[in-house]
Amino acid sequence: MPYVNAKPHIGHALECVQTDAIARFRKISGDDVYLTTGADENSLKNVQAAEKLGISTEELCKKNAGLFRELDDRIGLSYDIFVRSSVDAGHLKTTNALWDMCNKKGDIYKKEYSGLYCVGCEVFYTETELEGGMCPEHRTRPEVVHEENYFFRLSKYQDVIEKLVESNAVEIMPDAKKHEVLGFVRSGLEDFSISRSIKRSHGWGIPVPGDDSQIIYVWFDALGMYLTGAGFQSDNAKFEKLWPADMHVIGKGVIRFHAVYWLAMLLSAGLELPKSLLVHGYVTSNGQKMSKSIGNIVDPFEVIGKYGEDATRYYLLKEVSTFQDGDFSEKIMKELINNELVGNIGNFVNRTLSFIYSKFGGSIKLDEISEDGKDILNKVHMLASESEECMKQSQMNLALLRVLEISNLGNQYFQAREPWNLIKKDEESAEGVLLVCANISRELGILIYPHMPEASEKLLGYLNEKPQAFKNAEKIIKEFNIGEPKILFKKIDDA
RNA sequence: AGCGAGGUAGGGUAGCAUGGAGUGCCCGCCGGGCUCAUAACCCGGAGAUCGGUGGUUCAAAUCCACCUCUCGCUACCA
Numbered sequence: 001m002p003y004v005n006a007k008p009h010i011g012h013a014l015e016c017v018q019t020d021a022i023a024r025f026r027k028i029s030g031d032d033v034y035l036t037t038g039a040d041e042n043s044l045k046n047v048q049a050a051e052k053l054g055i056s057t058e059e060l061c062k063k064n065a066g067l068f069r070e071l072d073d074r075i076g077l078s079y080d081i082f083v084r085s086s087v088d089a090g091h092l093k094t095t096n097a098l099w100d101m102c103n104k105k106g107d108i109y110k111k112e113y114s115g116l117y118c119v120g121c122e123v124f125y126t127e128t129e130l131e132g133g134m135c136p137e138h139r140t141r142p143e144v145v146h147e148e149n150y151f152f153r154l155s156k157y158q159d160v161i162e163k164l165v166e167s168n169a170v171e172i173m174p175d176a177k178k179h180e181v182l183g184f185v186r187s188g189l190e191d192f193s194i195s196r197s198i199k200r201s202h203g204w205g206i207p208v209p210g211d212d213s214q215i216i217y218v219w220f221d222a223l224g225m226y227l228t229g230a231g232f233q234s235d236n237a238k239f240e241k242l243w244p245a246d247m248h249v250i251g252k253g254v255i256r257f258h259a260v261y262w263l264a265m266l267l268s269a270g271l272e273l274p275k276s277l278l279v280h281g282y283v284t285s286n287g288q289k290m291s292k293s294i295g296n297i298v299d300p301f302e303v304i305g306k307y308g309e310d311a312t313r314y315y316l317l318k319e320v321s322t323f324q325d326g327d328f329s330e331k332i333m334k335e336l337i338n339n340e341l342v343g344n345i346g347n348f349v350n351r352t353l354s355f356i357y358s359k360f361g362g363s364i365k366l367d368e369i370s371e372d373g374k375d376i377l378n379k380v381h382m383l384a385s386e387s388e389e390c391m392k393q394s395q396m397n398l399a400l401l402r403v404l405e406i407s408n409l410g411n412q413y414f415q416a417r418e419p420w421n422l423i424k425k426d427e428e429s430a431e432g433v434l435l436v437c438a439n440i441s442r443e444l445g446i447l448i449y450p451h452m453p454e455a456s457e458k459l460l461g462y463l464n465e466k467p468q469a470f471k472n473a474e475k476i477i478k479e480f481n482i483g484e485p486k487i488l489f490k491k492i493d494d495a
Numbered sequence: 496a497g498c499g500a501g502g503u504a505g506g507g508u509a510g511c512a513u514g515g516a517g518u519g520c521c522c523g524c525c526g527g528g529c530u531c532a533u534a535a536c537c538c539g540g541a542g543a544u545c546g547g548u549g550g551u552u553c554a555a556a557u558c559c560a561c562c563u564c565u566c567g568c569u570a571c572c573a
Contacts (some may be wrong), residue, residue: 003573045573113571126573150569176500180568183498192571218573256570318521324501325566332507335522342533344521351532359531401509401520408520415537420530482526491533 001083001334002019003040003218003226004064005049008071009290010298010316011283011327015078018280018396019249025450028469032352035244036229037072039065040222041168042205044196057204061086075313081125083225091228095206095221101269107153107206113193113366117145118278150208152220157264158317164263164273170257172274173394174323177252181259189260194220195345214494224260226274244272245326278394281325283316298328310452311337311489316339317396317451334492341489345407345444351414352437352464353485359423364431365479373436376413380440381474382405387447388470396451401449410440436478438463443473455488 002012019035027033041061042103050060065084072079085091102108115124118140125142162185164170165178172178195214196205205215208306226245231238250258258277282289285296288464304312315333318340322324356364369377383402414437423430445459449467456467462482 005573007538032521035571040573043573114552115571126570126572149571154571176567179499184568187498187569194571217571222573249498252567252571255568257573260570319507319509326538328508332522337533338533339522343535347532347535349532351536355531405520411536412538414531415529418529420532423531485531489533491535 001036001038001152001223002042002068003043003044003045003222004061004068005045007064007067009283010072010285010300011290012068013075013300013303014283014316014320014326015249015251015280016072016075016315018394020075020077021142021313021317021396022247022249022278022391022394024453024467025470026124027078028449028467028470030469034081035079035224036079036083036231037083038081038225039066039068039075039085039227040218040225041084041086041232042216042221043218043291044201044204046105047202047204051195056408057202058086058382067300071328073108073176074301074309076309081229082129083228085221085225085228088228090232090234091221091225092206093233094224094228095216096209097233098224098227098265098269099209099216099220100339101150101271102265105268105270107156107268108150108194109153109193110193110455111151112146113149113151114144116142116147118142136393147200148215150195150211151191152194152261152264152268154189154191157267158185160184160267161189161260161263167285171258172255173276173278176323177259177279181255183307184256184380185260189264191262193210193217207303219257219261220265223257223265227271245274247276247278248274249280252281255279261323270275278322280302280322281302281320283320284325284327286329287327300467302331307333307337307492308454308490310454311341313452314341314400318400319397321397322395333397335413337489337492344404344411344485345448346489348407348414348437349441349444349459349488352410352434352441353482355419356434356438357480358483360431360434362482362484363480364435366428366432366435367478368432369436369476369478372417373432376409377439377476378458379409380443383409384443384447384470393469399447400451402443403451406440406447407444413437413440417463435478435480439476442477446470446473459488 002008023033023035027485039061046061047057050057053060055057069082072082083091092462099108108489117124148410162182165172165185172181194217195208195363198213198215201215205218206221208214208216226248230242230245234360279284285298288294288296290297300312308343311333315336319332356362383406387399387402388400391477417433419433421431422433441459442463442465445456446468447465449456452468460466462485
């Protein structure tokens with residue numbers, strides 16, 4: 001769930017695509033999947049961004065939330081609900097309820113907070129963040145500000161959280177991030193402020209229940225969006241069924257809030273904890289960090305518009321490994337499309353289907369698969385089950401490597417058996433070769449569904465099938481009737 | 496500084512837990528083949544002291560120690 005002070009960049013698309021691939025994989029594997037997303041709008045950053053643009057905060061949020069939702073749609077995110085934290089009535093109920101539950105537990109108390117506050121940035125700085133005692137942005141000396149805030153007793157939950165994370169009761173993937181969290185927790189947890197004065201927050205956000213002078217800290221409210229999406233306080237039957245969440249997919253910059261604050265808040269409120277957190281990396285642009293000043297922010301809409309949904313998804317899933325940072329460049333995008341999607345996967349499928357269509361009138365049928373055909377199919381099945389294993393571990397990049405190996409095997413087989421020569425003297429042998437290739441194509445169609453749903457549906461459609469569980473890929477089909485095939489992926493011509 | 500993660504051919508990446516010829520994949524480069532296919536595809540080749548040093552072992556990219564370089568995290572900032 002992104003916060004929406006600016007329009008989406010390619011990194012947001014990464015999160016969408018990773019989440020969606022996992023969701024789709026689980027769905028076809030038979031799981032009942034419910035995917036929530038939305039827009040985190042109650043942040044002071046949004047107020048500041050709106051001021052800069054000279055529009056109201058409401059307007060900014062509406063506009064940007066709309067863009068994020070549009071991105072979700074255009075990248076093919078199969079979400080079930082989109083929550084907007086500043087307008088959805090259900091979310092207000094969630095936040096108030098969550099506050100009350102923590103308060104009843106005695107975990108919320110009032111305390112004076114004093115810190116070094118930069119008026120320009122409107123944020124508090126720690127001494128380590130300052131450069132020579134000055135604000136790094138404005139080069140001014142921050143003033144010492146005292147303010148009464150509500151605090152949350154995070155310290156109380158240090159031991160519990162350490163045990164939960166260590167034992168994988170809440171699994172944090174990858175391990176490196178889990179270690180980071182454990183290191184942080186073990187260094188000692190301090191209570192943190194969960195409210196801001198109404199002045200400092202410009203009145204934007206959700207008021208503290210029973211105290212209009214304070215606004216709830218944005219994270220306390222934003223994390224609750226997971227509950228809102230699951231029907232908390234608004235649809236008990238739904239919430240019973242959906243909560244706890246199986247997984248939160250988050251960027252590496254917000255681990256602490258999810259792996260520490262969020263767990264503590266849920267523990268305090270007496271709610272169940274999410275089962276896992278998947279932490280992804282960031283996307284760089286031509287090797288550099290994306291930033292406004294460099295002007296190298298990659299617009300996902302442009303990318304999708306130019307290369308299409310599937311190719312964009314493929315890039316983000318294959319080239320960016322799930323748990324690490326990755327780079328985006330158009331040069332690599334073109335290489336991936338032309339060499340892997342077009343040259344490898346697309347070409348194999350196309351040469352298979354068009355051969356069947358033009359030489360066999362679209363229909364092939366045999367009772368037996370040849371021995372060498374069985375060999376190749378066995379290898380393909382092996383790779384397919386490896387691919388499934390990778391998907392179970394959310395390693396989409398590795399799953400796709402197996403897919404490429406499969407179509408590569410297919411191309412080799414096609415080449416070695418030369419059905420275009422074979423058909424001249426022994427039509428049945430040629431038919432046998434194509435039967436094997438058609439089976440491989442079908443298997444490919446099933447395996448690429450989580451990554452490239454459009455191409456998958458198209459390919460399987462030619463074979464009169466639909467996306468389905470990976471385990472069905474092993475079934476060997478002895479008869480195919482196909483219509484006229486069209487190209488799956490379009491080659492990029494460099495003009 | 497402390498804690499954590501990593502350094503594998505020109506670029507990327509897998510392998511490391513359960514040591515066994517540098518093994519694989521994607522691209523780039525060089526040479527050949529083929530024509531069913533989107534001038535696609537297939538085969539062959541060059542290219543690596545697997546960050547460095549030392550150790551354990553019959554055997555180390557893989558285990559251990561030290562060194563070096565890179566990158567994260569060290570809170571009320573999303």
